[in-house]
Amino acid sequence: MIGPSRVAELDMPAAGIETGAARPAQSYWNESWERLRANRVGMTAGILIVVLAVIALLAPVFTLVTHIEPQAINLDETFLAPGVKHLLGTDDLGRDSLTRLIWGARVTLGVAFLTVAMSLTVGTAVGMLSGYYGGWIDDVLMRLVDMVLSIPAIFLFILMSILFRPNAFTLAAIVASVGWGSVARLVRGEVLSVKQRDFILATRSIGARDTRLMLRHLLPNVLPVLIVAASLGVGQIILIEAALDFLGLGIQPPTPSWGNMLTNSQSYFFHSGFLVAFPGITIFVTVLASNIFGNAIRDAFDPRLKS
Amino acid sequence: MTQPLLEVQDLHTVFRTKEGTVKAVDGVSFELTPGETLGIVGESGCGKSVTALSIMRLQRPGRIVGGKVMFKGQDLTRLTEPEMREIRGKEIAMIFQDPMTSLNPVFDVGWQVGEPTRVHHGWDAKRALASAVNMLGRVGIPAAASRAEDYPHQFSGGMRQRVMIAMGLTMTPQVLIADEPTTALDVTIQAQILDLLRHVNREFGTATILITHNLGVVAGMCQRVIVMYAGRVVESGPTTDVFAHPKHPYTWSLLRSIPRLDAETHEPLRPIEGVPPNLIDLPSGCVFHPRCVFRIERCAKDVPALLQVNDTQHAACWVTQAGGELKGA
Amino acid sequence: MLAKYVARRFLASVVVVLGVTLITLVLMDRTRGTYVPGIDLNPSLRPEDIEHLRANLGLDRPFYVWYLTWMWAVLHGDFGHSMIDGSPVLSHILDRLPNTLELTATAIVIGVLIAIPLGVVGALRHGSKTDHGLTVLSVAGFAVPQFWMGLMLILIFSVTLEQHGLPWLPSSGAFSAFNGGDLLDRLAHLILPATVLSFFYTSIWSRFVRSSMLEVLSQDYIRTARAKGMSERRVVYLHGLRNALIPLITLIGLELPGLVSGGLVVEVVFGWPGIGKLAFERALQYDYTTVMGVTFFATILVIAGNLLADLLYGVLDPRIRYG
Numbered sequence: 001m002i003g004p005s006r007v008a009e010l011d012m013p014a015a016g017i018e019t020g021a022a023r024p025a026q027s028y029w030n031e032s033w034e035r036l037r038a039n040r041v042g043m044t045a046g047i048l049i050v051v052l053a054v055i056a057l058l059a060p061v062f063t064l065v066t067h068i069e070p071q072a073i074n075l076d077e078t079f080l081a082p083g084v085k086h087l088l089g090t091d092d093l094g095r096d097s098l099t100r101l102i103w104g105a106r107v108t109l110g111v112a113f114l115t116v117a118m119s120l121t122v123g124t125a126v127g128m129l130s131g132y133y134g135g136w137i138d139d140v141l142m143r144l145v146d147m148v149l150s151i152p153a154i155f156l157f158i159l160m161s162i163l164f165r166p167n168a169f170t171l172a173a174i175v176a177s178v179g180w181g182s183v184a185r186l187v188r189g190e191v192l193s194v195k196q197r198d199f200i201l202a203t204r205s206i207g208a209r210d211t212r213l214m215l216r217h218l219l220p221n222v223l224p225v226l227i228v229a230a231s232l233g234v235g236q237i238i239l240i241e242a243a244l245d246f247l248g249l250g251i252q253p254p255t256p257s258w259g260n261m262l263t264n265s266q267s268y269f270f271h272s273g274f275l276v277a278f279p280g281i282t283i284f285v286t287v288l289a290s291n292i293f294g295n296a297i298r299d300a301f302d303p304r305l306k307s
Numbered sequence: 308m309t310q311p312l313l314e315v316q317d318l319h320t321v322f323r324t325k326e327g328t329v330k331a332v333d334g335v336s337f338e339l340t341p342g343e344t345l346g347i348v349g350e351s352g353c354g355k356s357v358t359a360l361s362i363m364r365l366q367r368p369g370r371i372v373g374g375k376v377m378f379k380g381q382d383l384t385r386l387t388e389p390e391m392r393e394i395r396g397k398e399i400a401m402i403f404q405d406p407m408t409s410l411n412p413v414f415d416v417g418w419q420v421g422e423p424t425r426v427h428h429g430w431d432a433k434r435a436l437a438s439a440v441n442m443l444g445r446v447g448i449p450a451a452a453s454r455a456e457d458y459p460h461q462f463s464g465g466m467r468q469r470v471m472i473a474m475g476l477t478m479t480p481q482v483l484i485a486d487e488p489t490t491a492l493d494v495t496i497q498a499q500i501l502d503l504l505r506h507v508n509r510e511f512g513t514a515t516i517l518i519t520h521n522l523g524v525v526a527g528m529c530q531r532v533i534v535m536y537a538g539r540v541v542e543s544g545p546t547t548d549v550f551a552h553p554k555h556p557y558t559w560s561l562l563r564s565i566p567r568l569d570a571e572t573h574e575p576l577r578p579i580e581g582v583p584p585n586l587i588d589l590p591s592g593c594v595f596h597p598r599c600v601f602r603i604e605r606c607a608k609d610v611p612a613l614l615q616v617n618d619t620q621h622a623a624c625w626v627t628q629a630g631g632e633l634k635g636a
Numbered sequence: 637m638l639a640k641y642v643a644r645r646f647l648a649s650v651v652v653v654l655g656v657t658l659i660t661l662v663l664m665d666r667t668r669g670t671y672v673p674g675i676d677l678n679p680s681l682r683p684e685d686i687e688h689l690r691a692n693l694g695l696d697r698p699f700y701v702w703y704l705t706w707m708w709a710v711l712h713g714d715f716g717h718s719m720i721d722g723s724p725v726l727s728h729i730l731d732r733l734p735n736t737l738e739l740t741a742t743a744i745v746i747g748v749l750i751a752i753p754l755g756v757v758g759a760l761r762h763g764s765k766t767d768h769g770l771t772v773l774s775v776a777g778f779a780v781p782q783f784w785m786g787l788m789l790i791l792i793f794s795v796t797l798e799q800h801g802l803p804w805l806p807s808s809g810a811f812s813a814f815n816g817g818d819l820l821d822r823l824a825h826l827i828l829p830a831t832v833l834s835f836f837y838t839s840i841w842s843r844f845v846r847s848s849m850l851e852v853l854s855q856d857y858i859r860t861a862r863a864k865g866m867s868e869r870r871v872v873y874l875h876g877l878r879n880a881l882i883p884l885i886t887l888i889g890l891e892l893p894g895l896v897s898g899g900l901v902v903e904v905v906f907g908w909p910g911i912g913k914l915a916f917e918r919a920l921q922y923d924y925t926t927v928m929g930v931t932f933f934a935t936i937l938v939i940a941g942n943l944l945a946d947l948l949y950g951v952l953d954p955r956i957r958y959g
Contacts, residue, residue, distance in 0.1 A: 262783070
């Protein structure tokens, strides 16, 4: 890696040289951040997500202040319409909707981030190994990915949720068990293209070990793609998990999640249809924000992809 | 003097960009007489392709903002789109540089070559195919009848260009515009394609405009040549005259810069100093003056018009218009 | 050439199927210990059935024997028996399959029929207000939870309309139990679930068609077509769209798995009697074998769907056929 001092020695304009991974990577990250910041809509979406995450984290504080527990059943106050005491009304067991929504955010967002973390970890490891080593390792791993991706996800989720007790961790693991496949393919693709670049050859020729090469050189170059995939994927994962919760196969009541708040809603359609609206709108807004933010991040990293 | 077939008069085509308005074609004028082969030569970005596209009214997203293109008594710049479609492919045809990307990958070549006859003449598929096969044979594609069912990717580069030429000639147009027809091809194939174009010109009598940056191609193919620089015509005349005694410093420098086999090995190459101008912000006076070794004071101030400097040649240069000679070290 | 391509893809599919069976059975293995002995006490099961079940489930047998037995059974069309009543899983599947196909096929057709024009309009008018509007709709479309959209549509078009005495759309089942079953009745039941199912895909596909069209329209061969004097309509729809649709086919093929399984949630919300709802109902009753059988069957459909899409692609793109 040629550092700034060597550049001066060579007496050439700094902008024109291929200096290997480190220098362009640094300014690339800065450049990308600048581009992201310039994207008003994207930044708004990103801020919205951060706000939601903060609200989720502060759920206990909210309850402390309002003295309303999310699980507090009050059979005298079921199905109240939105009003002063209960801003978004109450559900079939008299529990406050707003409080449950806020606590539900913890669950939904928490499981989503956990799933993303798991998918990314396993997927990156597999993709890296596959792309780097090639040969039979690549064949085997990619066949494995093909197989996992062939099984219709939701059937697999249903099956696994009756086989394993569904709590937040197992739910995340279940959803991640399919998600890692696409991540692996993505990472493998990136690794294959980065592998061709000269600096890899150069680093190898000075005797760098495989793991070092993978971690210190390939990984930073793969990172942008991962970040984009993660931010675009969070939305879909939230939708999947909400669906599983709705079906009763995910987070079980009384723990509130945005999905399971809608589980038996068809029974109270006739008089309290509004209860159906709130959790759905929340999911919609969150997923929308994460999709927009994901697109903004992708555009920030690679403006050429903008249509 | 024969009546010119195509007459471009003071054509102006611009492209609006964020940085400013690019004057791609900045007052180009030339004539094309029936049956002749005219060369348009210049470096990349000088506006030769845009000129050709403007004639065909395919210059979008650019806009023709001035001038005329007279063809058979009509001003092509003023025609409606349906009227222009009657001309394209039928009276004036154009073939492009890269035959791989210029042919549609999902239709077989027989279909593509026959398309103009089906659409312009209303011929049925059978008749159109027969004519296409005939055309393919005439441009030198062996086993044309069976090859007509093949797809573009199944042909080699040279063969694909022949297909393009067949496609261009299928309606026996009066004018064929060939935009860098050999640039994307191997050198040996280039010669074959140029032969074909010469043959076609003789057999069909099609007037040809040959656009290229390669002076050698011009020398072998064109009776007359115009030299373009920064969107303007700087010199025009019979090829032999222009090459023997160029009357514009740009042409002169271009000819000098070509490496020669008979030069001494220690002689340095002679590139043209400087860089091509920014088309948004052209230099004052003569566009070429910053890079010109013959410039005089006037060149930076006044724009020279393309005027006759001897019996056969026109040049846009204050020096040669005043009778000066271009001689250098 | 085409035959070679088909053979290659088919072989790859077979390998994947074998792998999936292995995964499937490894998962199944986990349930072996949980088979309740009480199943023997089910009065509606004859002793032979119970033995058959035990043999089928491979209790007390080493894994590989069990695997081979199961594979053998599958190849003979035996996808296992329900743990609840011993009835063959396959017959349940075949009963419900036409309904699922009816729903998903309709959704695909709606999706394609709407996505292509929307995408083409977006491409032809890119940068305009119409285009921006369509993009916003698409982006919003990705974010709507399917089950919620279903619930909301039922709320609006079934419940609320009925409450106000207006003609309303049915909200469950594939056809009415009483004097129903005719085409109009089936269509009325199909509208809401098919709309929900196609919504998500319309959003994705219309954006894709748009970008594919934009890319195709910037290609050199489009310029050539114009230079031949072809009308703009011919250039866009014949020369352009034909090329732009090729990647769409691949995309639809890639989404086929999503459609076979994505329909599950819609089926449950709308009470649509398809294989998704079957799996769900049985899952709630811990009928592992049925769920396994359905999952495996659905997987076969997915793999077959991918193969079909690959073949279609090969037919449409001559570069593959003759390359």
